[in-house]
Amino acid sequence: MSAAIETSGLGKRYGRTWALRDCSLAIPAGHVVGLVGPNGAGKTTLLSLAVGLATPTTGQVRVAGGRPAGSAAALDAVAFVAQEAALYRNLSVADMLRMGRSLNRRWDAERARGRLAELDIPPGRKVGALSGGQRSQVALTLALAKRPELLILDEPLAALDPVARHDFMSALMTAVSEDGVSVVFSSHVVAELERVCDYVVVVHGGRIQVSGEVEELVAGHHVLTGPSDQADAVAQRFPVVRDRRTFAQAHLLVRASDPDAAPPGWQRHAIGLEELVLAYIREPSASALPGPKPAPGEQVAC
Amino acid sequence: MDVDKDGSPSPIEFRLDPASGVPTYLQLVQQVEQALRLGYLRQGDQLPRVKDVVAGLAINPNTVLKAYRELEHRGLVAGRRGLGTFVEGTLDRVGLREQAALQKSMLAWMRTASEAGLDDAGMSALFTAALHELRQSREGRPDEEGGSGRAGVVA
Amino acid sequence: MTTVDSSVPGRGGALPRFGLVWVTWRQHRFAFYVLLGMLAAFAVLMVAVGLQARSTYDQLGLGRCASFAGDRCQRLRMELFDWYPQQFPFLFLLLLPAGFGAITGGPLIARELETGTYRFAWTQGAGRTRWLLTQLLLIAAVLAAVAEAYGALYTWYNAPLDHVMRFGFGDYLGFELGGIVFPVQTLLAFVAGVFAGLLIRRTMVAVGAVFLGSFGLIAALVFKLRRYYMTPLVTAGKISPRDWVVGRAYVDPTGHLLDTGQSHILYVKYLAQLPSSGDGPSVSYRDWLQARHYTIVTSYHPAGRFWTFQFIEAGWMGLLILLLGIATVRLVRRRIG
Numbered sequence: 001m002s003a004a005i006e007t008s009g010l011g012k013r014y015g016r017t018w019a020l021r022d023c024s025l026a027i028p029a030g031h032v033v034g035l036v037g038p039n040g041a042g043k044t045t046l047l048s049l050a051v052g053l054a055t056p057t058t059g060q061v062r063v064a065g066g067r068p069a070g071s072a073a074a075l076d077a078v079a080f081v082a083q084e085a086a087l088y089r090n091l092s093v094a095d096m097l098r099m100g101r102s103l104n105r106r107w108d109a110e111r112a113r114g115r116l117a118e119l120d121i122p123p124g125r126k127v128g129a130l131s132g133g134q135r136s137q138v139a140l141t142l143a144l145a146k147r148p149e150l151l152i153l154d155e156p157l158a159a160l161d162p163v164a165r166h167d168f169m170s171a172l173m174t175a176v177s178e179d180g181v182s183v184v185f186s187s188h189v190v191a192e193l194e195r196v197c198d199y200v201v202v203v204h205g206g207r208i209q210v211s212g213e214v215e216e217l218v219a220g221h222h223v224l225t226g227p228s229d230q231a232d233a234v235a236q237r238f239p240v241v242r243d244r245r246t247f248a249q250a251h252l253l254v255r256a257s258d259p260d261a262a263p264p265g266w267q268r269h270a271i272g273l274e275e276l277v278l279a280y281i282r283e284p285s286a287s288a289l290p291g292p293k294p295a296p297g298e299q300v301a302c
Numbered sequence: 303m304d305v306d307k308d309g310s311p312s313p314i315e316f317r318l319d320p321a322s323g324v325p326t327y328l329q330l331v332q333q334v335e336q337a338l339r340l341g342y343l344r345q346g347d348q349l350p351r352v353k354d355v356v357a358g359l360a361i362n363p364n365t366v367l368k369a370y371r372e373l374e375h376r377g378l379v380a381g382r383r384g385l386g387t388f389v390e391g392t393l394d395r396v397g398l399r400e401q402a403a404l405q406k407s408m409l410a411w412m413r414t415a416s417e418a419g420l421d422d423a424g425m426s427a428l429f430t431a432a433l434h435e436l437r438q439s440r441e442g443r444p445d446e447e448g449g450s451g452r453a454g455v456v457a
Numbered sequence: 458m459t460t461v462d463s464s465v466p467g468r469g470g471a472l473p474r475f476g477l478v479w480v481t482w483r484q485h486r487f488a489f490y491v492l493l494g495m496l497a498a499f500a501v502l503m504v505a506v507g508l509q510a511r512s513t514y515d516q517l518g519l520g521r522c523a524s525f526a527g528d529r530c531q532r533l534r535m536e537l538f539d540w541y542p543q544q545f546p547f548l549f550l551l552l553l554p555a556g557f558g559a560i561t562g563g564p565l566i567a568r569e570l571e572t573g574t575y576r577f578a579w580t581q582g583a584g585r586t587r588w589l590l591t592q593l594l595l596i597a598a599v600l601a602a603v604a605e606a607y608g609a610l611y612t613w614y615n616a617p618l619d620h621v622m623r624f625g626f627g628d629y630l631g632f633e634l635g636g637i638v639f640p641v642q643t644l645l646a647f648v649a650g651v652f653a654g655l656l657i658r659r660t661m662v663a664v665g666a667v668f669l670g671s672f673g674l675i676a677a678l679v680f681k682l683r684r685y686y687m688t689p690l691v692t693a694g695k696i697s698p699r700d701w702v703v704g705r706a707y708v709d710p711t712g713h714l715l716d717t718g719q720s721h722i723l724y725v726k727y728l729a730q731l732p733s734s735g736d737g738p739s740v741s742y743r744d745w746l747q748a749r750h751y752t753i754v755t756s757y758h759p760a761g762r763f764w765t766f767q768f769i770e771a772g773w774m775g776l777l778i779l780l781l782g783i784a785t786v787r788l789v790r791r792r793i794g
Contacts, residue, residue, distance in 0.1 A: 032362050051580050055791065075582050082576035088484075089572070095483060102476030103581035103588070139577075146582070169360035177356045177363035195318070195326050195361045272323065 002065035004029045004150050004182040005050050009059035012045050018057075019045040021206045026290070027184065027199065029065070029150070031213075032176060034197035035186040036277055042206040043186040044083070047154050050184075051080040064150045064182075076105055079143035081153040085135045089128035093121060093138055100142045112145035115171075133164025137171060144175050151175075153185035169196060190281075194218075194273040202280050210280050210288040214273055217288060221276055224252045226266035234263050241286045242279045253279050255288065311386075312350040314342050318359050326361055330369035338378065338393045349379060349387040472583055477591040485596060488561050492603050500610055506542065507614035513540050514617040525621065534621040541618050547630055551679060553607065554642035555671035561596055562650020563664035566789070570658045589789050593651065593782065597644055604640035608633075626763040627701035629679050636767035641774045646671035648781040655785055678770070686769045689756040696757050704756035710749070723751070 003026050010023040020042040027033050035043050048054040049061050052070020060068070067074040087096055093116065101107045116123060119137050127135060136156060143151055156172075157165045173196065176183055187193070193200065194214065202210035210217070221241065224234060231250035235243065238254035245251070253271065262268035271279075280286055314337045316330055324332070337343040352366045370387050373379045380390040415425050482489070514520070517537060522530035566589075569575035579585040611634040612619075624631055633639055646667060654663040684703045696702065707715040707723060715723065727745050746753060758766070 032364075053576060053579065072582075072584055075580065075584055078580075080576065080580040082573065082580075084573070086573045086576040088574055088577075091483070099480055099483065100581065102473055102479050103578070103583040105470050105472055105582045142577075166360050170357050173356040173360055173363060174353055177353050177366075192320060195320070195359070195365070198362055198364050 002029050003027060003062070004031070004033065004184060005061065005063050006066070007046075007049075007059060007061040010046075010049060010056050010061050011058035012049060012054060013057040018206050020049070020203075023059070023208050025201065025208060025211055027201065027211070029182045030180065031182060031199040032173075032197050033182070033184040033199040033201060034193050035184060035201045035203060036190055036193065036281075037186075037188065037203035037209075038281060039188050041203045043188075043203050044154055045206075046203065047080075047152055047184070047186055051078060051152055053080075064148075076146075077149045079146045079148035079151050081136075081139045081143050081151070081156055083154045084159055085132075085139035087127045087135060087139055087142075090126060092124055092126050093130070094123035096127060096138060096142060097123070097145070100145055104146050106147050108145050108147055112141050115141045115144070119167075119171075131164070132159050133161065133167060136160060136164065136168050140168065140171055140175075144179070144181070147179070148181060150182045150184070153183070155186055155188065157187060157189070190274050190277050192274075193277070197273075200273065200277065202277055204281055204284055208289065209284070209286070210277070212288060212290060217276060218271065218273055220288075221253060221255055221271050222262075223269045223271050224254055224262060224266050225269065226250060226263065230263070230265070234266065237263070241288075242283050310350055310354050312348050312354075313337075313344075315350060316355055316359060318361070327365045327369040327372065330355075330366065331372050334369075334373055334378065335393060338389070343389050345389055345392065347389045348385075349373075349389070351386055472587075477583060477587060478595065480588070481592045481595045484592075485561065489599065492557065492599070496603055496606055499607060503610040503614040507616075510537075510541065510614070510617045513537060514621075519617075519621055522621070525623075537618060537621055544630065547611070550607065550611065550630065551633065551675060552672060554604065554639060554675060555646050555668050557600055557604070558643050558646020558648075558671060559650045559664050559668035561600065562647040563654045563667055564660045565592060565596070565651045565654055566785075567654030567658055567660040567663045570655075571660055585789055586786065589786060593648075593785075597647060600643050600647055601640040604643040605637075608635065608639045623698035625701040625757075626699055626760055626766075627684065627703070627758065632683070632763070632766070633679065636764070638767055638770045638774075641771045641778070642671070642675055645774045645778050645781075648778050648785070652781045652785045655788055683766065683770070684758070686766050687758060687762060689758055691754060691756050693752050693754055696755055697760060699760035699763075701758040701760070701762075702755055703758065706754040706756075707746070708752040708754055710751065714754075 005027040012020045064077040228250040242253040377391040650667040
């Protein structure tokens with residue numbers, strides 16, 4: 001399967017700070033990929049590099065099946081929805097559509113107009129006069145009208161109210177089901193990821209911490225709950241991501257897919273994606289990257 | 303008040319409970335089975351179109367596809383290329399009279415439990431534990447595929 | 458649903474032929490209207506007054522004056538000179554290259570960076586280089602045309618007066634508007650504006666800085682520096698009407714060059730001996746000096762140098778324009794984002 005985004009040794013430095021470092025990813029196409037992490041973790045930097053708005057300091061990045069990021073071929077195949085829907089505020093919606101048509105080789109004007117009509121967004125209105133949710137929808141319409149293979153969105157939900165958020169996601173998911181477009185979107189909100197993403201990448205402190213299919217990640221982790229005095233012994237048997245204990249009770253988040261893994265006297269709980277991602281973010285030294293599995297008893301480290 | 307009626311060809315519509323902790327695709331599977339049990343879905347009925355589910359719930363289309371595949375796997379539905387997914391098999395539907403009888407025997411048990419001093423929450427916990435035990439005993443049986451597909455029948 | 462050519466992923470076709478032209482137009486529509494509006498107003502003024510000037514010229518019978526040595530023709534031409542509006546207000550024209558250039562150039566890239574819209578514009582299929590080049594070339598063409606139109610209009614308007622007065626070619630407005638430097642200055646301010654906008658990333662600051670800088674440069678050229686493009690010729694004799702006098706020095710009968718103070722004293726002496734209230738013929742300063750065996754040493758550029766000077770100025774400005782333009786394109790391509 002071709003890759004939606006492929007990077008090797010990608011790094012970006014602004015002045016003396018490394019916004020992103022040692023980033024090697026192979027995000028497969030045909031997925032809805034969630035790029036999560038705290039603010040300032042490097043998500044926007046990674047996406048900017050992927051769409052060619054910034055040049056790497058080290059390494060390289062290719063998109064939509066091996067096209068160098070920012071090249072003419074990539075610009076045709078990749079659509080970008082920037083943070084806060086970068087649109088010309090003083091232009092009308094119709095003018096924005098015309099601008100999209102004028103700047104792209106492939107453009108489905110009919111469909112763009114149809115979407116806007118369905119959303120009740122009057123084409124004559126100036127973009128600046130639209131609500132935040134409407135602006136985001138316009139930006140999404142423009143991106144989809146390009147018929148991209150890959151759609152990249154930077155924090156698309158950040159400025160939206162809950163209804164607008166739902167409408168936006170609904171529109172995005174519909175596009176995925178109708179066009180089969182690969183989607184990568186960043187978010188600093190971790191809740192409700194599982195409904196939408198089937199692949200997740202966690203960025204923290206400029207490095208990739210987690211990268212994998214949601215199903216595999218969720219199936220591959222469990223929380224073992226049991227008495228604290230046995231915790232050390234149990235921790236020897238599995239790669240432990242996170243270890244939380246009181247004087248009596250311990251919760252160990254371990255990487256194990258073996259269903260019979262629970263030691264006697266311990267309970268085994270499945271873990272949801274949100275909890276899993278948060279646990280990794282709280283343990284910056286842990287990582288879950290494709291590659292050789294860590295040995296039992298090892299603290300899963302970079 | 304607006305009654306939200308869409309033009310969907312399916313008799314049922316999905317809803318999601320994000321707080322339930324149950325994976326999304328499993329919620330869809332369970333809702334289809336429940337609908338079959340209660341008679342909302344009958345043989346030959348069409349399941350909601352993927353694109354309608356996706357638009358309504360804002361979930362990943364793969365999740366819907368996964369749910370439908372699971373239902374197909376359990377022999378309950380079949381996809382017809384270009385047309386949609388349709389109900390093929392049936393769950394062992396418990397007839398209305400049977401259901402009434404079962405409810406009566408359950409009430410009798412509840413009265414016994416209540417006289418023994420168990421409150422509502424206690425009864426509910428007991429029921430959940432017993433259900434858990436039932437499920438575990440089924441999983442222990444070899445070659446039992448999709449055992450929970452035959453749920454709804456209390457032995 | 459429409460059928461769109463999606464058989465070849467990533468290469469659905471070509472860019473719409475005048476797509477980028479439309480984009481440039483739409484983004485600079487307002488500036489274009491203002492430019493044209495101002496030009497139209499100026500044109501109306503110039504044509505109206507210019508036509509009246511020509512009719513006055515004919516009425517005065519200036520066409521029959523072969524030279525303006527004689528008293529009568531001298532008087533007539535001074536009448537035309539008095540008729541003409543004052544030249545002073547037209548010095549506002551000197552603001553135009555800096556103004557037009559800075560206001561169209563400054564926001565070009567700066568506004569995109571400031572508002573974040575570059576994230577849209579530079580991720581579309583056309584790419585940033587084509588986007589930038591189209592904008593630069595189209596706007597430059599329009600600016601050059603508008604500037605040239607101003608020049609042509611003023612020159613036409615001024616032609617009757619210029620014909621009779623025969624100003625030296627270094628006359629501020631005459632030189633500015635009578636050749637090619639006006640458009641070139643405008644383009645220089647424009648490219649400087651774009652470049653400054655790219656570096657400073659703040660529209661208002663870029664526009665302000667480039668306006669002041671460009672106007673400062675032009676003013677310095679017009680009033681001070683332009684005369685140094687070539688070494689002036691020096692003569693003790695008379696000069697021709699359209700020669701550009703850049704310096705005058707006085708040599709006393711003993712061959713001693715007078716300094717500024719002494720020249721001034723000499724002139725005061727001349728003024729003192731003039732008959733009061735204009736009774737009787739007055740002698741010209743030149744004749745008075747000649748009678749006293751003073752020599753006037755004139756530094757000047759002969760009239761034929763007009764186009765040479767035009768090309769010198771256009772040349773070094775053109776080089777700057779090229780350098781700034783290339784620097785802008787290269788910086789933009791290096792993905793400052």
